[in-house]
Amino acid sequence: MxxxxxxxxxxxxxxxxxxxxxxxxxxxxxxxxxxxxxxxxxxxxxxxxxxxxxxxxxxxxxxxxxxxxxxxxxxxxxxxxxxxxxxxxxxxxxxxxxxxxxxxxxxxxxxxxxxxxxxxxxxxxxxxxxxxxxxxxxxxxxxxxxxxxxxxxxxxxxxxxxxxxxxxxxxxxxxxxxxxxxxxxxxxxxxxxxxxxxxxxxAERETRLESGSYPVILTPRGTLVLLVPLLAGFNGKHVFQGTSPMEGSLGEKAFAEELTISDYGSMKGSPTRRSFDDEGTPIEKVDLISRGEVKNFLYDLQTASRAGKEPTGNGLKGGLLGGSDFRSAPGISPTTLTIASGEKKFGEMISDIDRGLVVDQVLGLGQGNVLSGEFSNNVSVAYKVEDGAITGKVKDTMIAGNVYKLLKQNLELGKEAEWVGGGLFAPALRLDDVNVVRKS
Amino acid sequence: MLKKLKEGLRASKGEFTEIRIEKERRNEVKYEGEKLKNIDSSEEIGGIVRTLVQGGWGIATFNSIDELSKKAKKAYRIGKEVASSMDERIELAEVQPQKEEVISEQKKDVREIPLEEKRDVVKDYNRTMLDHDGRIESTRAVYSDSFRELTYLNSEGTELYQEVPDVTLALVAIARGEKNNIQTAHDTIGEASGFELVLDRDEMAEEVASGAVSLLSAEPVDGGQYTVLLNPELAGVFIHEAFGHLCEADHFYKNDRLQDIMTLGRQFGPENLNVVDEGFIEGRRGNLPFDDEGVRRKKTYLIKDGKLNSFLHSRETAKKMGQEPTGNARAISYRHEPIVRMTNTYIEGGDKTFEELISSIDHGIFAKDAYGGQTQLEQFTFSAGHGRIIENGEIGPMVRDVVLTGNIFKSLENITGIGDDLDIIGSAGGCGKGGQMPLPVTDGAPHIRIEDVTIGGR
Structure with a gap:
């Protein structure tokens, strides 16, 4: 060369x-x-x-x-x-x-x-x-x-x-x-x-869910609502700079027992599988949260060295949902995120709910104060659950919350995990008590 | 260069062929916290050939601009394949061929400013933010400039050379109170101008830092329905998301049902509402006299007297709908074909003073500045940097996490006050559509009062 x-x-x-x-x-x-x-x-x-x-x-x-x-x-x-x-x-x-x-x-x-x-x-x-x-x-x-x-x-x-x-x-x-x-x-x-x-x-029928606090099931794609702010907090640079709520949380049980999240870009079966990052660090499995315990953060070479940590193979030219581009300098980004599955089938998760919401897609992902873990989004694809069944789509409806609080409370993870794009493998996830605001 | 391009054009046997070559020189300086994070000084060259063959588009993009004839032939070959799988031929609306050279003149040409001077400016603003208050935990200060030279030729005789300067400054301050109370404030500016734009911006740095600190003691907004007063920046994002995107003809030029909804003359807002997409305002980001199909950009009233007045078109969508092209075909770079995009989109000024707008609000939110927005055509969202509670016409305490939503069929008709203080704002970000992001656009508006806006909250 x-x-x-x-x-x-x-x-x-x-x-x-x-x-x-x-x-x-x-x-x-x-x-x-x-x-x-x-x-x-x-x-x-x-x-x-x-x-x-x-x-x-x-x-x-x-x-x-x-x-x-x-x-x-x-x-x-x-x-x-x-x-x-x-x-x-x-x-x-x-x-x-x-x-x-x-x-x-x-x-x-x-x-x-x-x-x-x-x-x-x-x-x-x-x-x-x-x-x-x-x-x-x-x-x-x-x-x-x-x-x-x-x-x-x-x-x-x-x-x-x-x-x-x-x-x-x-x-x-x-x-x-x-x-x-x-x-x-x-x-x-x-x-x-x-x-x-x-x-x-x-979505054939349109219905409405009045404002209030409800259980919400996020579909695999819907988990992005939580992951976008959460990943800002698990970015090693933010932790090192003191702009992540996760600073000082290593080893702490900061999340519900059910939650295990890893970044595993060399995982067999990943549609974006790779063995090294854009700085030449081998990509291996990095546990971020294991059974609720904070295990590690994502690092590139520069940040790892400054923070006195090992690089994790996350020096990438591109973001969570964006592709690789030689024009950008490498920065910290996940490779292939995985959320560990639970026991319940999606259908059973639905039938458990008397009144709630299924959220698949939202508008304004990441547009807000992600560092503090806040989200507040208008749902673009969401359905009302009533007496254990989906009864129709809802619109003009917002969900809001703080990921660090919500993921500490009762959680339930679905059995069937799915690929979302090429960089996320996740099951459905049920949260309790999410605030929903509906235009009256 | 011109000769090479013309040879390329001749090599394609399509009924229409265009070649766009782009040369870019760009610099970026980024500070994060105490540290300089990245300096980039790079150049790039590339091109795109697009040809219409029996009504199908064949496109080739490349970095090596040698052998343009070969690339044109390739595009032709692809186009032919496309044509064989098509039911309906794509046609283009007729336009006048254009020949022009657009030379940019800047007060302080970014190409002549040493990189070190650019670094020093960012460093100072970064320092200003860091020193503002002990609670500023980190910062981000990013300067970027680029100078692009666009050459465009098509088989109808259009020959254009346009220079596009671009300078932006983005400042972000992150303040931290107790553990999970981490608040961010930002401000950005961007113009098609020279280095002078980023000079003397200490006040901007101070305001960003104090904004982040103030947010530490702000409460999250309570979710619900409010009368809101939007400042010009946020009202600009509102109109961009709420209505601008829906006027892009490629969303509905093949969809009869949507065309039934979007009938010209339909009343969408109050009689005094006028919304404009103005193609060329000199000095605004991404502004140049011609779009990426070589069509002269123009001023288009999307809404006139509250009624839907016109759409935004490329040559393809205009032909299909039997309307005039508006010069809104834009591409973020040579890697992409042009698609229908906004340019400078704003609500025209009305007759209300700021005091008149606010004094009539009993209980509401004054929402300011913008994180961004997104639309799904019917529903849209836009998020404010922060808000202030309004009680009995008076501005009260600050609230945070103010994300607003609306519905296209209701929000515009709920506008009950239009200020007299139109401001068009150039920022560092951009608009995303069809995998093309960020495209520099500007949004603008006066202060706007809207009833019954849903705000999310815990």
Whole structure:
């Protein structure tokens, strides 16, 4: 790698992240094929440590070495103090993240798949507006440092994203479904289609739940309402800075006994499985909460070093729901989050409730004071439960609470866990006493 | 460069072909707490070819801008495949071909300011926030600039070169009281201007820090229904979420049922409500005279005298609905095709003074500043930085965690007061849609009073 060689000579040490990728996104709007795109990406990110300071620059032209090296050195000149070193070579578990079957898919295969999904949904209800994006991507990522690190990964990904609209008389019901696979056999269009149809059936009737405090079941996707603020608190940087309520909570039973949450990006079966993060730290299982006890936080190299902790393999270019992008410097982010399942089937969880709510999707996720654990969201996909059965959708309804308080109280976890996007594997979760406000 | 692009255009046999090449130079300086967190100085080049072949879009995006003819041929080949699977041909509304060079002039050109000077400015504001009060636990101060050069050519003869400067400053202060009482306040500014924008902003830094400290003693708002007074920033987010998105024609150009709801002339708000999307206001973020299809941007009244007046269009949606293109096709970068987006969206000023608006509220919330918002078309949400309780026309104590929601069919008609103090606000964030985020937009409004707004709470 010429870039690393050149940068390594000019700076004390250097690290090069390089990506070459191509993807084919196919887009259907209102059930009709709209466009097919071929996306070619070439990019490199250079980090240097020079005089104890960190410099960063990216380029889309890795052949043009002078500029990117000069920029990185310029930023290092008065840059961030580097309290860590770029790692040397690491031993990695052999993890196959490439699938030939996905790599060989062509636009026509994607078009056919998209048409099938749309047809199934239209068989259920010809009136639905279905917007669908289906994309396959193949990328080669390599990471090397002047300290001897040299790792690479060929990765494939197939993803489906559905936006479904059902329009009635002054009533617009919109929701999302998705599926992600690294291997073709992981990629499942059945489940999101079935879930979509189930949601539409439950939403056929509109009902209302008066303001008050109720039990709320969050579907696997609905758990994001809690996870977004919670993860801000388990970000090692926030803990170190003193802006997380979890500061000083290691080893404490801060949550209900039923709650176990891990981050496990190299987990077998993860649709975004990977064996090392974007800084060359091996990815292993990190327990965040185990049976209610706070076990660990997420760290990248810099924060781990400053806080005197071990890096956890969470130095990533991208966020919880966002993809990887060579343009951003690595920061702390989960890889594959898992919430441990419980014993109850979803149907039993519903039948236990006399009066309550099932929440699947909300508006304004993360828009608020996430650090303190507060959430307050308008539900966009939610259903009323009455006498042990779902009786219809609700709207103009808000739920609010504090995750640190709610997850300490009575909890119940569902038996059936599901993939939400490619980065979360969770069951349904029941909370007691969530405040609901309904327009009167 | 022009020659290469023209060769590329000629290589495609589609009925319409466009090439957009983007060159970007950008810098970012970020402080977190006591520490400088990141300095980035980077460049990027890339392009997109989009071609319409027998009514189907073939698109190719790339970083290497060599061999444009090959890329155009590839887009053509893809387009042909698309066409074979299509029932209905996509067509584009006719527009006048445009030829123009738009050169940006800035007082203090960001390209000439040394990185160190940019670092020093952020460092000072960060220090100001940290030193403000012992309860400031951490901070975030982010400066960013970019200078983009966009070249756009299409097969109809449009040839455009546009320079787009962009400068933003975002300040965040995090204050901590007892264990779980962690409060955040922020403020951001952004403009298509030079470095001068971020100079002399000490007051902004002080206000952000004192805002976070004040929130420590604020109570969470009680959930319920309130009469609210929105400040211009929050009212701007309100109109963007409550109505702007619904006017984007790509949400309904193929949906007859939605078109039945969105009939032109339908009364959505009071007679004195006027809502505008103004395509080009010089100096505003993301503003340039032409959109990413080479169409001249214009001023569009979404609501006039309370009635739905017009939609926002790309050439494709305009043709399909038999209307005029409005110059609202925008892409966040060369990696994306343009889709229908807002630009500068605002509620026009009315006739009420701030005192008149507030004095008639017996019990309500004065909600200020914005964390953000989201819409699902019918229902929407927008969250305030903080609020103040209003009792008998007087402003009372501060409340926090104020998240407001509304319903498109009711919220606009519940507007009972429009201030005379229109303010259009450029911020550092942006709008997200269809996987394209953040797109620089501005929102604006005067102070607005709305009845029966639902606020969530514990």
């Amino acid at each position: 010429k870039l690393l060689e050149t940068a390594g000579k000019k700076a004390d040490s250097a690290e090069v992240y390089e990506v070459k990728g191509n993807s084919i996104p196919v887009k259907f709007s209102s059930g009709e094929l709209e466009s097919v795109k071929h996306v070619e990406t070439t990019g490199a990110a250079l980090r240097v440590i020079d005089g104890g300071k960190l410099g960063f620059s990216t380029t889309t032209d890795p052949e043009n070495l002078t500029e990117v090296v000069d920029h990185a050195l310029e930023t290092a000149n008065f840059g961030e103090e580097a309290d860590f070193e770029f790692p040397g070579q690491i031993d990695l578990e052999e993890v196959n993240t490439f699938d030939r079957e996905i790599a060989e898919l062509e636009a026509n295969d994607l078009i056919k798949q998209g048409e099938e999904v749309i047809e199934r949904l239209h068989q259920f209800d010809s009136d639905l507006e279905v917007n669908l994006d289906l994309s396959k991507s193949v990328s080669q990522t390599s990471l090397a440092s002047s300290n001897g690190l040299e790792v690479d990964g060929d990765r494939t990904k197939l993803s489906l994203s559905l936006e479904i609209k059902k329009v009635g008389n002054e009533d617009i019901f919109t929701f999302h479904e998705s599926s992600v696979g690294q291997k073709l056999d992981q990629f499942d269009v059945e489940k999101p289609t079935e879930r979509a149809i189930q949601k539409l059936k439950w």
